[in-house]
Amino acid sequence: MLEDIYERIVRIREEGCRECLKVVCRMDDFQFNQLMSRLELQIEITSRYSPPVRPALDPMISTELGVYRGDDENIGRLLGYPECCIRSFSENTRYAIDGEHLAEVSELDIPEGKCAIIMPSGFIPCSLRCQEAWERKLIGFADRDEFRRILELEDELRMRLPHFHLAYDEYFEKIVLE
Numbered sequence: 410m411l412e413d414i415y416e417r418i419v420r421i422r423e424e425g426c427r428e429c430l431k432v433v434c435r436m437d438d439f440q441f442n443q444l445m446s447r448l449e450l451q452i453e454i455t456s457r458y459s460p461p462v463r464p465a466l467d468p469m470i471s472t473e474l475g476v477y478r479g480d481d482e483n484i485g486r487l488l489g490y491p492e493c494c495i496r497s498f499s500e501n502t503r504y505a506i507d508g509e510h511l512a513e514v515s516e517l518d519i520p521e522g523k524c525a526i527i528m529p530s531g532f533i534p535c536s537l538r539c540q541e542a543w544e545r546k547l548i549g550f551a552d553r554d555e556f557r558r559i560l561e562l563e564d565e566l567r568m569r570l571p572h573f574h575l576a577y578d579e580y581f582e583k584i585v586l587e
């Protein structure tokens with residue numbers, strides 16, 4: 410949940426910094442408050458759509474937090490990723506949704522009516538069957554209606570939280586099922 414990320418960031422700021430997320434404490438109040446109100450807006454928009462899994466964190470916030478600059482472990486924990494998935498990502502065994510992930514689709518029990526598997530963009534599970542990732546709602550199924558709303562949510566997020574991180578245009582990873 411985005412709310413959990415919000416709380417973790419606030420806690421880091423209050424408690425002073427652990428090793429690698431010093432950036433959270435180094436920001437001045439103005440910058441920090443701006444970032445948090447952006448996250449509040451993302452939470453507010455997202456809650457109106459109640460998607461089966463949360464969207465990726467706003468790319469501008471991610472950039473400020475250094476999400477794209479390495480330190481996968483601390484960032485992964487901040488984002489609520491399971492340890493097994495953080496490990497497989499940082500050991501570079503699975504750093505993108507790959508053919509193996511797609512092959513795992515056939516090993517899943519797909520409920521009637523579901524047309525896609527959804528994940529927050531940027532989250533790469535150790536396996537599509539990673540139970541911890543399902544429990545934390547980082548992998549989920551969507552039916553047609555949910556899928557349409559996910560696209561609408563992405564549109565609204567793009568419109569109301571503009572950013573210039575062109576490489577990160579999608580908030581959800583979508584694997585469309587046959």
Ligand SMILES: [Zn+2]
Binds near residue numbers: 495534536540542
């Ligand atoms: Zn995992």
